[in-house]
Amino acid sequence: MRDYIIIGGGIVGLAVGMTILERNPLATVTILEKEKKLAEHQTGHNSGVIHSGIYYKPGSYKARFAKAGSEGMRKFCQENGIDHDICGKVIVATNDHELPRLEKLYERALQNGLDVKKLNKEELLEKEPHVNGLEAIHVPTAGIVNYKQVSEKMAEIIRNNGGVIVTGAEVKSIDEKYDGVTVETKNKTYKAKFLINCAGLYSDRIAKMAGYLVDMKILPFRGEYFKLKIEKRVLVNNLIYPVPNPDFPFLGVHFTRMIDGEVDVGPNAVPGFKREAYKKTSFNMKDFGEMIAYPGFWKLGLKHSKEGLEEMVRSFSKKKFVENARLLIPDISVDDLIPAEAGVRAQALKSDGNLVDDFFIVNGRTSVHVCNAPSPAATGALEIGKEVVNKIEQIEGRKLVLNR
Numbered sequence: 001m002r003d004y005i006i007i008g009g010g011i012v013g014l015a016v017g018m019t020i021l022e023r024n025p026l027a028t029v030t031i032l033e034k035e036k037k038l039a040e041h042q043t044g045h046n047s048g049v050i051h052s053g054i055y056y057k058p059g060s061y062k063a064r065f066a067k068a069g070s071e072g073m074r075k076f077c078q079e080n081g082i083d084h085d086i087c088g089k090v091i092v093a094t095n096d097h098e099l100p101r102l103e104k105l106y107e108r109a110l111q112n113g114l115d116v117k118k119l120n121k122e123e124l125l126e127k128e129p130h131v132n133g134l135e136a137i138h139v140p141t142a143g144i145v146n147y148k149q150v151s152e153k154m155a156e157i158i159r160n161n162g163g164v165i166v167t168g169a170e171v172k173s174i175d176e177k178y179d180g181v182t183v184e185t186k187n188k189t190y191k192a193k194f195l196i197n198c199a200g201l202y203s204d205r206i207a208k209m210a211g212y213l214v215d216m217k218i219l220p221f222r223g224e225y226f227k228l229k230i231e232k233r234v235l236v237n238n239l240i241y242p243v244p245n246p247d248f249p250f251l252g253v254h255f256t257r258m259i260d261g262e263v264d265v266g267p268n269a270v271p272g273f274k275r276e277a278y279k280k281t282s283f284n285m286k287d288f289g290e291m292i293a294y295p296g297f298w299k300l301g302l303k304h305s306k307e308g309l310e311e312m313v314r315s316f317s318k319k320k321f322v323e324n325a326r327l328l329i330p331d332i333s334v335d336d337l338i339p340a341e342a343g344v345r346a347q348a349l350k351s352d353g354n355l356v357d358d359f360f361i362v363n364g365r366t367s368v369h370v371c372n373a374p375s376p377a378a379t380g381a382l383e384i385g386k387e388v389v390n391k392i393e394q395i396e397g398r399k400l401v402l403n404r
């Protein structure tokens with residue numbers, strides 16, 4: 001019998017595996033990943049931003065884990081020779097209406113203990129000469145990295161410390177008892193003392209498989225991107241963000257210089273009709289049926305029909321998408337944007353129609369379930385790993401290091 005089985009080879013599952021082995025080098029850890037490669041879903045399809053934690057409710061997991069996690073991520077990259085750049089970002093108010101929201105955001109940044117600076121128009125133009133803005137906030141601790149590379153390094157560390165990573169191993173059933181867990185994949189049965197669910201877009205189904213009825217369902221939100229044509233990359237120095245809608249901080253097309261030099265524009269956020277809905281045409285009957293049978297889906301739709309409709313329009317009309325992007329950088333045109341690969345966010349939705357705002361981690365009998373880990377969970381992965389291991393220790397009633 002293994003000590004720990006982790007479902008999901010994204011950055012969260014890998015961070016959990018690494019933390020267990022750090023605290024208890026004698027533990028036996030197996031990570032089961034359904035794809036042939038690691039980090040194929042959210043971890044491999046994101047904006048690559050090391051967030052600072054400016055947007056989130058003070059004291060929330062997101063606020064604390066983004067702040068501590070970004071510092072940890074920077075250190076991890078430095079120690080392991082992973083290319084990254086703490087280049088800073090600007091959040092830009094483009095009209096008078098956005099100024100009070102920018103001010104509120106500034107206050108929140110201070111509450112979250114961040115070292116940010118307000119910029120007037122001239123100061124903003126010094127940092128980003130092509131931006132149209134009245135005022136901005138500069139966040140110097142924001143940065144960029146490729147989270148796939150981070151995940152590969154984590155996997156290497158896990159293997160070097162005796163952990164086992166099995167790819168092509170989709171978990172089909174779970175039998176959880178007080179004295180351990182039996183997990184079935186197509187080819188093999190695994191037994192362990194403890195299970196950790198880090199299944200991203202399938203976290204709700206894995207929790208259900210283990211016998212937990214949590215009041216949430218994963219709603220997949222596709223985020224579509226364009227890339228700026230090479231000749232237009234000069235328009236963006238680093239990271240340029242709009243003032244967010246306080247209800248949906250992940251909405252709002254932004255400009256992101258990636259660590260390989262490309263510049264991404266996007267993402268938007270449109271509901272997917274399949275969990276892994278990378279294309280507009282992606283459809284899965286089971287996923288779709290489950291979604292429309294869920295009361296939370298309709299309640300969310302009714303409450304936020306305006307935002308939802310605007311995002312759909314931007315998804316189907318490149319012209320509208322560009323109109324939105326031009327609010328920040330007027331010098332781009334439809335021809336400057338090349339369609340790029342999309343990503344799909346795993347966002348937990350409650351049956352009352354409210355999105356689960358914070359990271360959401362549920363304790364089982366001999367399991368822990370990471371049920372909601374959307375952005376900034378890549379930034380905060382090392383902190384989520386620590387929190388999950390703290391929860392395991394609580395459940396096991398002792399410190400992992402004293403385990404043997």
Ligand SMILES: Cc1cc2nc3c(=O)[nH]c(=O)nc-3n(C[C@H](O)[C@H](O)[C@H](O)COP(=O)(O)OP(=O)(O)OC[C@H]3O[C@@H](n4cnc5c(N)ncnc54)[C@H](O)[C@@H]3O)c2cc1C
Nearest residue numbers: 008010011012034043046047049171200223343374377379
């Ligand atoms: C468009 C987009 C932009 C984003 N931008 C940023 C950003 O700039 N900065 C940031 O910090 N965060 C960002 N995020 C969020 C970040 O990418 C995620 O929060 C993070 O990657 C979540 O990691 P994870 O390991 O939980 O999920 P995932 O990476 O999705 O990993 C879950 C894994 O579980 C596996 N799995 C599922 N079911 C099973 C099963 N039955 N058996 C075995 N394996 C299974 C999947 O194959 C998958 O590999 C973004 C996300 C998206 C989609």
